[in-house]
Amino acid sequence: MPELPEVETIRCSLLENIGAVIKDIEFRRTDIIKVQDYKPALLLGQHIRDIRRRGKYLILDLEPGYTLVVHLGMSGRFYMQDEDAQISAPHVHMIIYLDNGYKLIYMDARRFGGVRFMTDPEKIFCHMGPEPLSEEFTDSYLREVCRNRKAAIKTLLLNQNLIAGIGNIYADEALFAARIRPGRPAGSLRPAEIKRLRQAVVKVLQASIAQRGTTFRDFRDGYNKSGEFQQLLQVYGKTDCCCNICGQTLKKDIIGGRSTHYCEHCQK
Ligand SMILES: [Zn+2]
Missing domain, CATH: 3.20.190.10 (MutM-like, N-terminal)
Structure with missing residues (x-):
């Protein structure tokens, strides 16, 4: 998508x-x-x-x-x-x-x-959350979003009313980059982890834009050409693949109804 x-x-x-x-x-x-x-x-x-x-x-x-x-x-x-x-x-x-x-x-x-x-x-x-590449998406905003929430952090990242524009690809990739398990209750994230996650979201989105997006199956740009970021994906869609950092087999779970890939060793 x-x-x-x-x-x-x-x-x-x-x-x-x-x-x-x-x-x-x-x-x-x-x-x-x-x-x-x-x-x-x-x-x-x-x-x-x-x-x-x-x-x-x-x-x-x-x-x-x-x-x-x-x-x-x-x-x-x-x-x-x-x-x-x-x-x-x-x-x-x-x-x-x-x-x-x-x-x-x-x-x-x-x-x-x-x-x-x-x-x-x-x-x-008017119902959508801030743009993650705008100045509104701050550490304190993300802390506020996570505060006392029992829902999995991945589920929050996908909620367009909290943050606009993130789907399954970039939620998985940002959580991997931030070394945070997708199933963690959002309220359990410490301030340092929230800061890491915000930076990871921004970095992953910017890196993908620089590669003209991810073409997993269907995506084409305005000239009907494929993107290139799929070559840089670390976890999204990587069933039976190994973590690029530690070499362990990545784990696949369903979180909030969405298939989710992560590394049990690198993400805590
Ligand atoms: Zn790993």
Whole structure:
């Protein structure tokens, strides 16, 4: 599933389309439209004023009061192609034709994602926690989040209302980098561990953005190209693999309903 680094990578690769005008929007399926505050046809003739990200959401700002919010779900892709390039890929559900020679393509094989034509996307975002790469994500914020909580620290990291944009990949990787067991009750973390975890979250997300995200199966950037961070993964998805630090076989558990990989020796 595309998480913060993947959506940020898509955002950066689509920035050259800021300023372009929407000429047409073609839907091949309309059940990908999750919210429709206004008719999509009202976007024809409007400029893309900005392309932003919040958590795992990509936001195209058009004229004031018109935004298109894209969520890629498990397997979605949102990328640009030359206007006259053939669309041979299956599962393409929406095509946005621009006046700059490109078209934006939304595809999603499993259709857990979707698009939202919203007048005010803050309706979604006001419930979300801070961005982990912003100044709001401090040691004291994370201490406050963990205080007296019995839930596993991994479960808290995945909660979008507490921290935006982290999913299974970066929760596992950050906990490994911080040497903290994913199943530890969050309230049991000491201040030094919380500091380590916050730094690990930031470091892992930044490292992944630098590698243009993780392509485990489906993720592609805004040019429909794979990321590279999967080559640097330490624990995520590594069933029957050995820890790169101590050599022991990594352990796999289910925590909060999500498969979780960690090293029993290195993570306490
Ligand atoms: Zn280890």
